[in-house]
Amino acid sequence: MxxxxxxxxxxxxxxxxxxxxxxxxxxxxxxxxxxxxxxxxxxxxxxxxxxxxxxxxxxxxxxxxxxxxxxxxxxxxxxxxxxxxxxxxxxxxxxxxxxxxxxxxxxxxxxxxxxxxxxxxxxxxxxxxxxxxxxxxxxxxxxxxxxxxxxxxxxxxxxxxxxxxxxxxxxxxxxxxxxxxxxVAVGSPSQQVAKVIAWLKQHYTENIAMDDLAIKAHMSPSTFRQHFRVVTGMSPLQYLKNLRLQDARQLMLNEDIDAGSAALRVGYESASQFSREYTRLFGAPPLRDIKRVRLASL
CATH class of the missing domain: 2.60.120.280 (Regulatory protein AraC)
Structure with missing residues (x-):
């Protein structure tokens, strides 16, 4: 052959x-x-x-x-x-x-x-x-x-x-x-969205208003949301939640901290909201999900 x-x-x-x-x-x-x-x-x-x-x-x-x-x-x-x-x-x-x-x-x-x-x-x-x-x-x-x-x-x-x-x-x-x-086109919507994402990666634990992100992108809020969704497939708020939840999961896995502490570290004010959104993303509540990941890695 x-x-x-x-x-x-x-x-x-x-x-x-x-x-x-x-x-x-x-x-x-x-x-x-x-x-x-x-x-x-x-x-x-x-x-x-x-x-x-x-x-x-x-x-x-x-x-x-x-x-x-x-x-x-x-x-x-x-x-x-x-x-x-x-x-x-x-x-x-x-x-x-x-x-x-x-x-x-x-x-x-x-x-x-x-x-x-x-x-x-x-x-x-x-x-x-x-x-x-x-x-x-x-x-x-x-x-x-x-x-x-x-x-x-x-x-x-x-x-x-x-x-x-x-x-x-x-x-x-x-x-x-x-x-x-x-x-890489200077001033293009994709480049402006990329700059906002780079900023978000450094500041996602802070209290962030979505309209402030639009200002950083030099766009109106509606135009910014439209371009952000085209580029990333999700809204700016969904993207921010993903960053926080992914980081919280790594904190619980790597530093062995509880869900409440992880939620506060990544910017959540409500532990119950964190648990609901975590379960929606990862398919199980934080404690059960972390146990599942650790068992799978044995």
Missing amino acids: QTTDSDMLARLVGDIARTDGEHSVQIPALMMYRCSAVTDPMPCIYYGLGLAMTVQGCKRVTLSDEIFSYGPGQSLVTSLDLPVVSYVTSASSAEPYLGLRLELDARAIAQLAAEMDFSSPLQTVPSRALSIVTLEEGLLDALIRLVRLLEEPQLIPLVAPLIQQEIIVRLLGGEHGPSLRHL
């Missing part, structure tokens, strides 16, 4: 990610993943600007009320921190889920976008900060070369940046291009 490029990439990733979990490599922006069984839906945050790819198995991501499934032959790009529900839908010990993620540099994207000639002007309407498209052959080839570079570590400092630059050029010239160009 003839080996395809997708098969080759799966073999390369599988040789590196030999155990379940996340695997760092010598290329700092690159991460490998392995999972030997399907997983339950798990709320999490897809952090930052990056290219993700399933090389074996299948994964599903829910963003608000939208469901995205992606497997081999598809590429996923996120341009902002996005609260999602993510789970592996196809995996086994014989054929584990294998994936990779490459962090992208916003400054490099802006510089290369300024140097490129595009066949069509950028539309004024912002794009969703998560997109899944068919993986182009040239992009797959570049990813294979980047992963194979790990076999020649002495070349990584000089060659990896060149391949990463090629990957960005291919992304900008492909179907992912509009969302990336929107993100």
Whole structure:
């Protein structure tokens, strides 16, 4: 049977990610993943600007009320921190889920976008900060070369940046291009929303008025809410709640504090409201959810 490029990439990733979990490599922006069984839906945050790819198995991501499934032959790009529900839908010990993620540099994207000639002007309407498209052959080839570079570590400092630059050029010239160009276009709605999200990540425990966020984005409240929902798939208030609840969960897991203390730490004034919203997001009250997560990790 003839080996395809997708098969080759799966073999390369599988040789590196030999155990379940996340695997760092010598290329700092690159991460490998392995999972030997399907997983339950798990709320999490897809952090930052990056290219993700399933090389074996299948994964599903829910963003608000939208469901995205992606497997081999598809590429996923996120341009902002996005609260999602993510789970592996196809995996086994014989054929584990294998994936990779490459962090992208916003400054490099802006510089290369300024140097490129595009066949069509950028539309004024912002794009969703998560997109899944068919993986182009040239992009797959570049990813294979980047992963194979790990076999020649002495070349990584000089060659990896060149391949990463090629990957960005291919992304900008492909179907992912509009969302990336929107993100780095000065004064665009996507860039203004990105700035607000960056501020929110630093101040989400504070008492925040949604209209104040609109002022930071230099938009009217209604326009800001509209653009924010287009980009992130949810309202600013939903986004803020997700940030708080995700952080509270990590505090309870990592610092072994109770739900009431965690609620206060992340900005909730009402413990009962925190418990209701936590249960709605994670599917169980805080105490039961934390026990479940700890048992699953044993």
